[in-house]
Amino acid sequence: xxxxxxxxxxxxxxxxxxxxxxxxxxxxxxxxxxxxxxxxxxxxxxxxxxxxxxxxxxxxxxxxxxxxxxxxxxxxxxxxxxxxxxxxxxxxxxxxxxxxxxxxxxxxxxxxxxxxxxxxxxxxxxxxxxxxxxxxxxxxxxxxxxxxxxxxxxxxxxxxxxxxxxxxxxxxxxxxxxxxxxxxxxxxxxxxxxxxxxxxxxxxxxxxxxxxxxxxxxxxxxxxxxxxxxxxxxxxxxxxxxxxxxxxxxxxxxxxxxxxxxxxxxxxxxxxxxxxxxxxxxxxxxxxxxxx
Amino acid sequence: xxxxxxxxxxxxxxxxxxxxxxxxxxxxxxxxxxxxxxxxxxxxxxxxxxxxxxxxxxxxxxxxxxxxxxxxxxxxxxxxxxxxxxxxxxxxxxxxxxxxxxxxxxxxxxxxxxxxxxxxxxxxxxxxxxxxxxxxxxxxxxxxxxxxxxxxxxxxxxxxxxxxxxxxxxxxxxxxxxxxxxxxxxxxxxxxxxxxxxxxxxxxxxxxxxxxxxxxxxxxxxxxxxxxxxxxxxxxxxxxxxxxxxxxxxxxxxxxxxxxxxxxxxxxxxxxxxxxxxxxxxxxxxxxxxxx
Numbered sequence: 001x002x003x004x005x006x007x008x009x010x011x012x013x014x015x016x017x018x019x020x021x022x023x024x025x026x027x028x029x030x031x032x033x034x035x036x037x038x039x040x041x042x043x044x045x046x047x048x049x050x051x052x053x054x055x056x057x058x059x060x061x062x063x064x065x066x067x068x069x070x071x072x073x074x075x076x077x078x079x080x081x082x083x084x085x086x087x088x089x090x091x092x093x094x095x096x097x098x099x100x101x102x103x104x105x106x107x108x109x110x111x112x113x114x115x116x117x118x119x120x121x122x123x124x125x126x127x128x129x130x131x132x133x134x135x136x137x138x139x140x141x142x143x144x145x146x147x148x149x150x151x152x153x154x155x156x157x158x159x160x161x162x163x164x165x166x167x168x169x170x171x172x173x174x175x176x177x178x179x180x181x182x183x184x185x186x187x188x189x190x191x192x193x194x195x196x197x198x199x200x201x202x203x204x205x206x207x208x209x210x211x212x213x214x215x216x217x218x219x220x221x222x223x224x225x226x227x228x229x230x231x232x233x234x235x236x237x238x239x240x241x242x243x244x245x246x247x248x249x250x251x252x253x254x255x256x257x258x259x260x261x262x263x264x265x266x267x268x269x270x271x272x273x274x275x276x277x278x279x280x281x282x283x284x285x286x287x288x289x290x291x292x
Numbered sequence: 293x294x295x296x297x298x299x300x301x302x303x304x305x306x307x308x309x310x311x312x313x314x315x316x317x318x319x320x321x322x323x324x325x326x327x328x329x330x331x332x333x334x335x336x337x338x339x340x341x342x343x344x345x346x347x348x349x350x351x352x353x354x355x356x357x358x359x360x361x362x363x364x365x366x367x368x369x370x371x372x373x374x375x376x377x378x379x380x381x382x383x384x385x386x387x388x389x390x391x392x393x394x395x396x397x398x399x400x401x402x403x404x405x406x407x408x409x410x411x412x413x414x415x416x417x418x419x420x421x422x423x424x425x426x427x428x429x430x431x432x433x434x435x436x437x438x439x440x441x442x443x444x445x446x447x448x449x450x451x452x453x454x455x456x457x458x459x460x461x462x463x464x465x466x467x468x469x470x471x472x473x474x475x476x477x478x479x480x481x482x483x484x485x486x487x488x489x490x491x492x493x494x495x496x497x498x499x500x501x502x503x504x505x506x507x508x509x510x511x512x513x514x515x516x517x518x519x520x521x522x523x524x525x526x527x528x529x530x531x532x533x534x535x536x537x538x539x540x541x542x543x544x545x546x547x548x549x550x551x552x553x554x555x556x557x558x559x560x561x562x563x564x565x566x567x568x569x570x571x572x573x574x575x576x577x578x579x580x581x582x583x584x
Contacts, residue, residue, distance in 0.1 A: 125512045146508055153580040186498060192514040195552060196488060201571035203548040204480060212577045216438055217481040218418045220519045222582075224485040227512045229575040231570035236561050243556060250553045254546065256495040259485060261542045264535060269528050276524035279493035283521040286506045290514075 005165065006031040010066035011052075012081060014039050017098045017125060018072030018136030019052040024170035026051070034270055038073065045071040047134045056157040064088045068166065071097035076237050078105060082112035090114055095123045096163045100186070100234075102150040102179035110152070118156040121163040122179060124148045124186075125172060130229070143171035150179040154261040180245075187245035190254060194235055195246070197228040297457065298323040302358035303344075304351055304373060305330050309578060310364030310388045311344040311429030316344070316462035319431040329354040330365065339426045356380045360458065363389035368529050370397060372402035381408055388413045388455045392478070392526075393533040395469035402444070410448040413455040414471060416440045416478075416531040417464060424523070434461035442471040472537075479537035484545060486527055489520040489540070 031088040036053035044056035327346035336348035498570040
């Protein structure tokens with residue numbers, strides 16, 4: 001067996017994503033030692049038991065020997081964690097994250113990473129929203145999934161290469177965008193649908209006949225609203241962090257619904273069928289091309 | 293084995309729904325003979341091969357000996373079919389349908405069923421939107437599913453009993469509403485979500501970077517937009533047939549989205565989390581209670 005590429009990996013926040021990164025690199029034989037840190041000691045004990053991490057310690061100690069540090073806590077904790085770890089990082093350590101929004105993470109890094117800023121590579125793996133916690137971690141979670149890197153102008157090319165290699169070793173398809181482009185794309189294809197699903201369920205739940213309505217809801221409703229069961233706290237943070245692109249998406253969608261209501265009001269069956277057909281064809285094509 | 297309750301059943305339009313009704317009653321040993329009729333001879337031949345129907349003939353002949361007639365063609369064909377079959381029906385034949393909208397079917401029945409109106413029981417089985425065609429028919433399609441009967445004031449109680457028995461024999465949970473109440477409930481929990489999903493996919497597909505957007509769409513998008521792959525023609529007809537309740541739902545949803553955009557614009561994290569939490573709790577409770 002070849003020598004593992006990654007010597008000392010440190011995961012801060014060992015949940016579904018952090019745990020799965022560790023398991024994937026271990027299964028590939030590409031990491032020598034994984035150290036975990038986080039606020040919940042039970043989680044860390046479980047992560048050791050599951051073989052995701054080899055040991056657990058404090059954040060400061062965990063990063064002091066790390067070649068690569070993965071920030072996998074909720075994004076809201078990043079500024080505080082960056083401040084805490086910066087004094088303890090090795091000079092050439094590479095730091096990356098797994099947050100769902102990137103402009104805010106880039107801004108936090110610029111503010112708090114100090115001389116380590118060129119070694120910080122913001123990243124977003126597109127996987128695993130339904131479950132959470134290290135008990136759901138899997139070595140194949142990222143297999144065939146997208147991971148978007150959003151390096152800054154200052155980011156060092158060799159740090160980008162190392163993070164790209166980490167995700168490729170996990171089986172992911174790695175691409176790059178600017179943080180803003182990333183946030184605009186995911187406002188459209190992820191954040192907007194979540195808000196729309198939350199909005200529908202909350203609106204129906206607020207009615208006097210909510211019980212009757214939910215009683216007759218079936219398969220279409222089930223799929224459409226599945227993401228409305230997502231974490232309210234996480235989606236509050238994502239919404240606020242990605243406020244401007246998301247407001248722009250909401251506006252575009254409001255315009256589309258206003259158009260749809262207008263052609264329905266006019267009884268314009270041709271226009272309705274054209275809109276439905278455009279959607280149906282695009283959705284069927286996406287289904288074939290994405291394997292989703 | 294007991295004598296089957298249903299002697300001569302006739303299915304007009306032997307697709308997924310019509311074929312599944314026939315298979316379910318046959319499997320329960322509760323129908324002596326099933327005759328099918330429809331425009332597509334290949335479909336009828338396949339339905340015979342699959343054992344859904346025993347024989348196929350013209351609509352007029354098929355209904356002339358029927359005790360129960362099930363209209364299972366697209367709703368748009370109902371007026372023409374009602375006119376065609378009324379002169380051939382036995383005096384005490386019971387007629388029912390499987391259309392997704394009920395006020396329009398009730399109106400068509402009132403206009404075209406003549407002296408047979410009291411024997412016509414409008415019905416809507418809530419099942420099987422994803423696939424279509426008799427090849428997808430299954431005896432257990434309606435097991436545990438809702439079927440809503442929407443009798444008119446004129447409808448004879450014993451005709452209602454017979455249709456209720458038919459669906460209970462298929463394993464369905466049968467309830468009753470007025471046609472208008474039915475259309476209002478399904479505007480909210482079925483028709484609105486379909487229109488919202490069509491609208492999102494059509495809007496994204498219309499952008500210059502559509503390919504990039506769809507390229508990064510993942511699991512949440514997949515579930516949210518699955519119903520956007522539905523039949524454009526069918527949903528054009530449903531939308532037009534249920535125009536007023538659906539316009540009311542679109543308006544309520546537009547108000548909700550405007551509220552959501554306003555609290556996001558204000559950066560009101562508390563209000564955002566409250567809305568998301570209300571939705572998340574309702575969706576999780578529904579999931580548990582519905583088994584969906």
